[in-house]
Amino acid sequence: MASTASSTESSKWLTLSITLTFATVSASAVYFWSKRREADLNDKIVSDLQKSLNESLKKCAAERQGRIRAQQDLRKAMLQPKTDKLETTYPMKPIAIIRSCFSTRNGTPRQPLIVLLARARLMFDTALVPPASLEGLEEYSHCWIIYVFHLNTDLDKLWKNPSRSKLKAKVRVPRLNGEKMGLFATRSPHRPCPIGLTVAKVESVQGNSILLSGVDLVDGTPVLDVKPYLPYCDSIEGATVPHWVKMDDLLVVASVDFSDDFFTTLTDCWTVMDKKSLYTSPEEFQILIKQVLSWDIRSVSQRTQVEETCEKTKTEDDIIYHLNLEGLDVAYRITSNSNVLVENVTFSPK
Numbered sequence: 001m002a003s004t005a006s007s008t009e010s011s012k013w014l015t016l017s018i019t020l021t022f023a024t025v026s027a028s029a030v031y032f033w034s035k036r037r038e039a040d041l042n043d044k045i046v047s048d049l050q051k052s053l054n055e056s057l058k059k060c061a062a063e064r065q066g067r068i069r070a071q072q073d074l075r076k077a078m079l080q081p082k083t084d085k086l087e088t089t090y091p092m093k094p095i096a097i098i099r100s101c102f103s104t105r106n107g108t109p110r111q112p113l114i115v116l117l118a119r120a121r122l123m124f125d126t127a128l129v130p131p132a133s134l135e136g137l138e139e140y141s142h143c144w145i146i147y148v149f150h151l152n153t154d155l156d157k158l159w160k161n162p163s164r165s166k167l168k169a170k171v172r173v174p175r176l177n178g179e180k181m182g183l184f185a186t187r188s189p190h191r192p193c194p195i196g197l198t199v200a201k202v203e204s205v206q207g208n209s210i211l212l213s214g215v216d217l218v219d220g221t222p223v224l225d226v227k228p229y230l231p232y233c234d235s236i237e238g239a240t241v242p243h244w245v246k247m248d249d250l251l252v253v254a255s256v257d258f259s260d261d262f263f264t265t266l267t268d269c270w271t272v273m274d275k276k277s278l279y280t281s282p283e284e285f286q287i288l289i290k291q292v293l294s295w296d297i298r299s300v301s302q303r304t305q306v307e308e309t310c311e312k313t314k315t316e317d318d319i320i321y322h323l324n325l326e327g328l329d330v331a332y333r334i335t336s337n338s339n340v341l342v343e344n345v346t347f348s349p350k
Helices: 002-079 155-160 262-276 282-293 300-312
Strands: 096-100 119-124 142-148 170-172 180-182 195-206 209-213 222-228 255-258 321-325 328-334 339-347
Touching (some): 255 282, 262 282, 262 339
Parallel strands (some): 255 339
Antiparallel strands (some): 096 222, 119 209, 142 222, 321 328, 328 339
16 A cells, blocks of 8 residues: 555656646747747848838939939039020029128228228128038138129129120229229229129137128128138249239328317217227227228229319319218318328218
C-alpha cells in the first residue's frame, strides 16, 4: 500500500512538472512570437514611412524642376524681342525711400562725400524687406545705393511716351562751365534709364533703417538696392579720369560768412525743428550750411543767366539765392569774387 501511494504521489508531481514546463515553453513561445510580430510590424511601419518619404522627395524634386523650367521659360519669353528694337522690361520697384536733409534738388551735392555732414535716413518697406536683411551691414563703413532720379523733368516723356523721348547725346557739364560732353562720360541724372548710383557712409543701422552721411540724395528718393562697399574691388588702383573731371576750381567758393543775426534766427527756428531734425543742435546745422555752400551749387543755366542779367541791370551782389534744408529756407548772396554771405533763415512756405 505504501508503495502504491508513493507511486501515485510521484505521478502527480511528474504531471505537475510536465504541465509547468509546457506552460513555461508556451509562454516563452507566445512572448517571442509577439516580439517577432512587433518587430515585423515596426519594420513594415519604417518601410512604409521610408517609401512615403521617398515618394514625397521625388514629388518635391519634380515640382522644383517644374518651377525651374517655368521660370526659365518665363525669362526666355521676357527676353524674346518682339521686334528688332530693345523692348524688354524687368520687374523692379523701390524697396526703400530716402529721408534727406536736402528738401529740393537745388543745393543737393553733385557728388557723394563732398559734404561730409549731409545726412539721410534710408527707410525700408518692411513688407518687402524684413529688418533681418540688414544684419551685418553695420560692420561696413560705406555702402552703395542704387536709386531712381524721381524728380527728373523728363520722366513723363520717358515713361508715358517712350517713342517720343529723344536721348540727348551730349549734356552741359558744370566743371566745363557749360561746355558739352557725351552723356555716358558724365553722371547727369537725365539718362535713358533714370537710375543713379552713389556711395554713402554707414553711420548706424537702426531697425528697418540706415543712418547715412555724405549723401548726395534729395528727400523722397526711391531706392532700388543697397550693396556693401568693398575697397579691395570697388577702389581700382591706377584708375584714370579726364582732366576736366579734376577741374574743381570753378565750383569752389572763396569764403562762406554769416550775417550777424543769422545764428539767433536759426536758434529761434530750432525750437520747432529740434525733434524732427537729423542734427543735434543749431551749431551743427550751421556747419552743414557752410559745407553745402562751400561749393557753388548754382546750375550752369543759373550762372549764365546771372551773368547776362548783371550786364544789363544790376550787380551780382544784389541777387538772392535760396537753399532749402530740412524745410528751412536759407537765403544767401554770392559776389563776383565767389564770396558767399548767408543772410537769413526762415521756414519754407508749404
